[in-house]
Amino acid sequence: VTSPAEQDRLSLEDLRRIWPILSPEDRAAGFQLLDPDDAQAFFIGLPAAGQAEILESLPDAQRRLWIRLLEPDDAADLLQEVAPEDQPRLLALLDEGTRREVNALLAYAEDSAGGLMSPRFARMRPEMSVDEAIRYLRRQARDRLETIYYAYVLDREQRLIGVVSFRDLFAAPENKSVAEVMNREVITVPEDMDQEQVSRVMSDHDLMAVPVIDQDGRIKGIVTIDDIVDVVQEEVTEDAQRFGGLGVLEAPYLQTGLLAMVRKRAVWLAVLFVGEMLTASAMARYEAAITQAVVLALFVPLIVSSGGNSGSQAATLVIRSMALGEVKLRDWWRIMHREILAGLSLGLILAVLGLVRILVWQELFQSYGQHYALLGVTVALSLVGVVMLGTLLGSMLPFVFRSLGFDPASASAPFVATLVDVSGLVIYFSVAEILLRGALL
């Protein structure tokens, strides 16, 4: 008997709980401790990368059984997780029909409608009666269909001419024809549509599944909503990581080795650091001014950070609205108008706060010498300029990145802050040189 003794078994819930923190070896061992039904459920529920890991850990004889548990679209995802040279070996484990389906799916980009779709959908002919259609569907249900929630009505050339929800079919009088019951206005997506857009189409139209069609209107497969939930989470994680200034990790945080993670973070941190070195150069340009009026240096962190914070706010709003499809590339002009007004208001508010602070401290501690009023105005004007600049850069950079074909979330909080830090210093010292000439400078 190869299955573990009753008392040594691990429950499905327990393994799910500890899974993220296990090493690859412990995962393989833990998987072997599940009872056979739990192991199946666990394996099918894993993301493709985890399935690939388990599969690699199994003896050759068992691999065939496990990979055959997967639907063709899931098998294709798994194959895309392993090294290209290992793909043929795993493909050979599939039965002839599935292998053909999986090979067809592998031709699509992983993140396109074609890469997400399953070729196993329920189909019927328009001239069938409702009763025939239900019986025909019942026969198809014995195969492993992705969903029987919708059935797609095809003509003789496999072109999609209508869709009928299972519920409508079920509720219709038995002697009507499918053509009479079906909905002819089918929402479809092309094979190469990006997965984010597919998810938007489905959410806009409240669909449980959407058919993928080729140029000639022939149906190639369907994308179901359960795949879309994963897509949304995946895209969101990538956006968050870009926005946090660390690029995109390939695996969950706790499953990424320390070295790999440090490497990923170090690259971005170093790029930002080199950019931020410009602040040292900018400060050096104003070294004479600082020498004459050291008090100017005291407000440098306060002023540049206000620009960074307002930029982070604006970038967040625009990036998220783009991800939700609320804001399109052509909206940049309207948003620029809005953000100039917002930046001006926010800058004025901080300017008042900054001015009050300088006046109060002067009153209490005589901190800023005889020219405190001019200093206050310098700080206040600089705040207006820096906050407007931060708001403008934060809101427009996502448009720039998108129009260049990059992800808008690459306009990360640290990236915007770095740009604003450098230009904020220039604004502050330029204002100071104009206002304080003859007084402090």
Added chain:
Amino acid sequence: VTSPAEQDRLSLEDLRRIWPILSPEDRAAGFQLLDPDDAQAFFIGLPAAGQAEILESLPDAQRRLWIRLLEPDDAADLLQEVAPEDQPRLLALLDEGTRREVNALLAYAEDSAGGLMSPRFARMRPEMSVDEAIRYLRRQARDRLETIYYAYVLDREQRLIGVVSFRDLFAAPENKSVAEVMNREVITVPEDMDQEQVSRVMSDHDLMAVPVIDQDGRIKGIVTIDDIVDVVQEEVTEDAQRFGGLGVLEAPYLQTGLLAMVRKRAVWLAVLFVGEMLTASAMARYEAAITQAVVLALFVPLIVSSGGNSGSQAATLVIRSMALGEVKLRDWWRIMHREILAGLSLGLILAVLGLVRILVWQELFQSYGQHYALLGVTVALSLVGVVMLGTLLGSMLPFVFRSLGFDPASASAPFVATLVDVSGLVIYFSVAEILLRGALL
């Protein structure tokens, strides 16, 4: 005829595209320009807030028709969007049965399993034959069920004893009983489970729907996966806005008035600004040192921003892993260990870059005077300290917030940066005072 003439009609797609940028009055007018079928599809597809807006714009006589189009869970969501004093008036428009269902749903928190669920699910009894069950389901399908993908098997006390997928029922021999075909191990959620957790349960188990049960095991309703897609998007937007340092907007960006948006952003920006004022106080403490060695001031923005950037990276990783359920509160100790090592490595890398920069600039431009080497070591050591601090604060603050009952994403990039700015200055000048005493100071 109240419906618009053919040539004046607006297409569904056009209205969807321009909707976000329309004023409430234009929305009401645009909605009236749809042909009746499109108007229905459009209304049902709108989020609850939009439905409420449309409903308010309609004459009394039409409201009844429109609100009755909604499923009970959607009607309850709509009612939660209007002022409490308007709820009874709208409730009165529903038919008796639906009103009872909606009233029951209104008792649940909007973001709990109970608040998401629909009471309209397919049900059957265990002793039915497969054939009877299919016929019974076919009768139920004529009512407006949320889904017929799963049917729930209940005993005489309405307790849930099993679930049968429609596909299994369809594929089973006609003379078997439902009890023989059903799956007895049903994944369920309690009424008060938070919607984020519900979405995790469904995604872990790859479910299209999950039943909600009360303490006695009686089924109260089901949550379907299409509701979960919206939940995920909503939670993600809230997290992104918190992390971007602007709190949570109640409506999409372009639908939020300029004044409301500025108010929301100003509150957070002002709080951060007041916190950041501590940098001016910290700098003032070291004014004497800066006066003696102005060169120290040049590196202030470079050093404090490195702490902010590394903190933003660490916070992003931990917050997102928490949102995905990969990291739990009890993992803080392991993550602290990991992040101390990561922070040390990242700090050392930036320290080397900083040192190289100072040596190269000294070689090329003699920028930093005779004590350039000591200055370089000061900057390098400070970078190690500040980056470690940023990494540690960024990774631990989400745990602090979560354990206090706040959202971990409140450990926003600007918030972490502000904390690190203040403490980073203290680290930098303390290192300088020790290393440069007798040389520059």
